[in-house]
Amino acid sequence: MSQTKKPVEEIDRVAIRFAGDSGDGMQLTGTKFTESTALAGNDLATFPDFPAEIRAPAGSLAGVSGFQVHFASEDIRTPADHPDVLVAMNPAALRTNLPDLRPGGMVIVNTDAFTTKNIAQAGYEEDPLPAARDSHRLVEIPLTSLNREALKDLKLGARETDRCKNFFALGIMFWLYNRPAESTERWLGGKFKGDVLEANLRVLKAGHAYGETTELFPVSFVVPRAKIQPGTYRNITGNTALAWGIVAAGQQLEQPIFLGAYPITPASDILHELARYRHFGIKTFQAEDEIAAACSAIGASFAGHLGICTTSGPGFILKQEALGLAVMTELPVVVVDVQRAGPSTGMPTKTEQADLLAAVYGRNSDSPIPVLAPSTPGDCFHTMIEAFQIAVRYMTPVVVLSDGYLANSSEPWLIPDVGALPRQTVDYATDPETFQPYSRDPETLARPWAVPGTPGLEHRLTGIESEDVTGNVSYIAENHEKMVALRSEKIARIANDLPPIETNGSASGELLVVGWGGTCGALTAAVNEARESGQDVSSIHIRHLNPFPSNLGDVLGSFKQVLVAELNQGQLWRMLRAEYLVPAESLAKVEGQPFKISEVRARIDQMLGGGAH
Amino acid sequence: MAAQAATPLKAKDFVSDQDVRWCPGCGDYSILKNVQRVMPDIGVPKEDVVFVSGIGCSSRFPLYMDTYGFHTIHGRAPAFATGIKAARPELSVWVVTGDGDGLSIGGNHLMHVLRRNLDVQILLFNNRVYGLTKGQYSPTSRVGMNTKSTPQGSIDHPIDPVSFALGAGATFVARAIDVDGPHLQEMLKRASAHPGTALIEILQNCPVYNDDEWVEVQERKSRAKTALVLEDGEPLVWGGPGERRGIAITDGVPSIIALGDDEDPTSKGVAVHDESHQSPSYAFALASLARPDFPVPIGVFRAVEKPSYERMLQDQVDAASVKAGPGDLHALLNSGDTWTVEA
Numbered sequence A: 001m002s003q004t005k006k007p008v009e010e011i012d013r014v015a016i017r018f019a020g021d022s023g024d025g026m027q028l029t030g031t032k033f034t035e036s037t038a039l040a041g042n043d044l045a046t047f048p049d050f051p052a053e054i055r056a057p058a059g060s061l062a063g064v065s066g067f068q069v070h071f072a073s074e075d076i077r078t079p080a081d082h083p084d085v086l087v088a089m090n091p092a093a094l095r096t097n098l099p100d101l102r103p104g105g106m107v108i109v110n111t112d113a114f115t116t117k118n119i120a121q122a123g124y125e126e127d128p129l130p131a132a133r134d135s136h137r138l139v140e141i142p143l144t145s146l147n148r149e150a151l152k153d154l155k156l157g158a159r160e161t162d163r164c165k166n167f168f169a170l171g172i173m174f175w176l177y178n179r180p181a182e183s184t185e186r187w188l189g190g191k192f193k194g195d196v197l198e199a200n201l202r203v204l205k206a207g208h209a210y211g212e213t214t215e216l217f218p219v220s221f222v223v224p225r226a227k228i229q230p231g232t233y234r235n236i237t238g239n240t241a242l243a244w245g246i247v248a249a250g251q252q253l254e255q256p257i258f259l260g261a262y263p264i265t266p267a268s269d270i271l272h273e274l275a276r277y278r279h280f281g282i283k284t285f286q287a288e289d290e291i292a293a294a295c296s297a298i299g300a301s302f303a304g305h306l307g308i309c310t311t312s313g314p315g316f317i318l319k320q321e322a323l324g325l326a327v328m329t330e331l332p333v334v335v336v337d338v339q340r341a342g343p344s345t346g347m348p349t350k351t352e353q354a355d356l357l358a359a360v361y362g363r364n365s366d367s368p369i370p371v372l373a374p375s376t377p378g379d380c381f382h383t384m385i386e387a388f389q390i391a392v393r394y395m396t397p398v399v400v401l402s403d404g405y406l407a408n409s410s411e412p413w414l415i416p417d418v419g420a421l422p423r424q425t426v427d428y429a430t431d432p433e434t435f436q437p438y439s440r441d442p443e444t445l446a447r448p449w450a451v452p453g454t455p456g457l458e459h460r461l462t463g464i465e466s467e468d469v470t471g472n473v474s475y476i477a478e479n480h481e482k483m484v485a486l487r488s489e490k491i492a493r494i495a496n497d498l499p500p501i502e503t504n505g506s507a508s509g510e511l512l513v514v515g516w517g518g519t520c521g522a523l524t525a526a527v528n529e530a531r532e533s534g535q536d537v538s539s540i541h542i543r544h545l546n547p548f549p550s551n552l553g554d555v556l557g558s559f560k561q562v563l564v565a566e567l568n569q570g571q572l573w574r575m576l577r578a579e580y581l582v583p584a585e586s587l588a589k590v591e592g593q594p595f596k597i598s599e600v601r602a603r604i605d606q607m608l609g610g611g612a613h
Numbered sequence B: 001m002a003a004q005a006a007t008p009l010k011a012k013d014f015v016s017d018q019d020v021r022w023c024p025g026c027g028d029y030s031i032l033k034n035v036q037r038v039m040p041d042i043g044v045p046k047e048d049v050v051f052v053s054g055i056g057c058s059s060r061f062p063l064y065m066d067t068y069g070f071h072t073i074h075g076r077a078p079a080f081a082t083g084i085k086a087a088r089p090e091l092s093v094w095v096v097t098g099d100g101d102g103l104s105i106g107g108n109h110l111m112h113v114l115r116r117n118l119d120v121q122i123l124l125f126n127n128r129v130y131g132l133t134k135g136q137y138s139p140t141s142r143v144g145m146n147t148k149s150t151p152q153g154s155i156d157h158p159i160d161p162v163s164f165a166l167g168a169g170a171t172f173v174a175r176a177i178d179v180d181g182p183h184l185q186e187m188l189k190r191a192s193a194h195p196g197t198a199l200i201e202i203l204q205n206c207p208v209y210n211d212d213e214w215v216e217v218q219e220r221k222s223r224a225k226t227a228l229v230l231e232d233g234e235p236l237v238w239g240g241p242g243e244r245r246g247i248a249i250t251d252g253v254p255s256i257i258a259l260g261d262d263e264d265p266t267s268k269g270v271a272v273h274d275e276s277h278q279s280p281s282y283a284f285a286l287a288s289l290a291r292p293d294f295p296v297p298i299g300v301f302r303a304v305e306k307p308s309y310e311r312m313l314q315d316q317v318d319a320a321s322v323k324a325g326p327g328d329l330h331a332l333l334n335s336g337d338t339w340t341v342e343a
């Protein structure tokens, strides 16, 4: 597309939110804009926020779907607290999203959708546009009619025609921020044929041309490339990174992967992604339920594969009994819980971090399991490799706690050099002379992994308490106590392999902000901003939640105040207070939404005695 | 199917060093002995044999077999077996379950393993009672059964394991009796040879909580009158001299036909057993036969071939590797849109 003849203004960063009906294709529009932005070399962070219903009634508040993308020429960590630009496809989208917009921000509306009926359905008593003209920079575009006009000579039905209007809007946004359209055009070419392809390409161009010619936009903007670490990048979501991390674990440990999974939001995409990689030797099994998914994965581990299951909260709870068996029989299996707002069905498409205690303590009796949490979408990749390394080295189930925010949001990801990824060999037991099912490695306390097909190593595993060394069924009191202690000591020893936790900021001081999982971007950004404004605050982000890194107690003890920030009612906060007896405070948020930087800063200000900004 | 063993094994090679802890007189002893006896004939090297079970008296079975074994959690043995067999199709995988484990808490998994036609053998010990939890009624207990949890008599309508399996689309369903060793061994061999899920309901006596539930067919002298032995291609005839009778099946409804000692059963309308009848309704009609009005059929109800789950899964893996070449992680990570930031 041609260069603009209007003036171009350079800006450091901008956050745009696309909002419309679930049927308006806002997730797709946001994704395509993001991909183009990534290719333009900006740092970015996205936040898709959509309803659980597949298609809520058109024009209703419940049906509004939003996608926020924040991009910059500098390092950014969050999708931004408040968007600068809102693209609202209908009154309901305006109503639900306008309050989030920064004061005086730009609102681009599809005026054709502001009919009396739609306005009423959104709960407005009168046309909201006059008020918006006063409060914001309102850009009123008759998107539906412009789109129809552009497509009038194609033989498309009215519905098919109107479905293209999101790409008209996308064309406008490409012009407004000088984004290349090639990646979207390529994608369209691979996805559609004939008139539908022609229509989408045409409105994308028409939107772009409209931006150039309309008087509504006197200038366009450009966000220069970010100065980030050299290398090859791609845009990636947490779920894709997680799936690829599973593929990578199979390659790096040279073991076949077996995934047992049952469809559940927001984890299903991992199953979908892995089902495409049979040529990596990966077997995916869509089980009849969550329990069968876990049991099949443990069965595969018994048979010598890397068993894994991916799920979300309600499914995770159903797997707990099977996980207890994996603890008892000491088999390596990894369970991923992409946490969502609960309890029960809760809010399936909304994020939360409230399964931590269930992961660490949620089985009958003392049944310790190592727990890890990735901190960014790209980090999901590396976390999966580490999870399998721990599982195999220590012969234990491992839980990975992702969350709905990480799962669906994306960031530019420095593609790792495959040669530099960790490798680990897996040693199966083979010697019938020395084999005992529950003998132990003196360093890790791991028992041997003896897989069917190995002559002379026939043995039985059971969920009944087993005798030390021999693995025979044993109800002897002393043996049980010893086995319980061995199982917990084994997990505790994982801490010996963990790197010391690193502090962002100073090694000691007034306030330490502690977080874990998908809140890393917001917490780090808030703490860095506060430090720049002169506040004595540092942060740590805990990746290993069981066992904790060995130096965690010392780090916590080096600060006068500790604030534990998490998207639950204080689960890590409780664990840290119990473990280290620190008088930590809790910043808890359970709205199904990630932290805003401002929320964290407000609490930092309060704890440090007064607002510094 | 797994390879043949190099040196011939004996029954004792399949006996583990653990003390068997079933109650004296339990039907499980006989089943265990017959399985251990038949394994050398089946001929799979014992390192390639895996016994998987859930929870219950019957589920202790793997602990007593000197093969690989996995005694898991209640009702879920078919799901564990699915992971084992799907991961390692070359293994010979056996599931041991009971009427409670397999049809109550584990009914869902049993249904799905059967419909997927995973190549495993499922031995369902049916004693029509919960043994390990001390005598509550089970999903196969008769209406009216008086137990600790049903002091006024059970009001649950029971399910028949053979009908259940047929309804789930099982490709091999058989019934055997705990104490009829030769027949049981024959059924075990047939199940092992079947390339898909093979379910054998084994009528098993629990002398402690439901004694003599199957006594009519267990005792040799009454068996001729009470059991109908199914043999492929043979008419459905039972009863000794002077009591010879046959089963006719009209529109899916079975009826009894009296036969003279020398009479040709087929000319009188007696059905001829056809294991591979294309419609399961024939086998379903057989499964409806029950005492006291009818004899209890034992033998193979249905044996048809369908591709097995683990075979099709492995075929997809193999085909994908041929088509796309072996997986290349670097290529995967760099697929699609990427961009390079120069130093």
Ligand code: SF4
Pocket: B021, B022, B023, B025, B026, B027, B028, B057, B127, B131, B132, B205, B206, B207, B208, B209
């Ligand atoms: S309770 Fe019944 S089934 Fe269980 S071991 Fe005893 S006799 Fe056998």
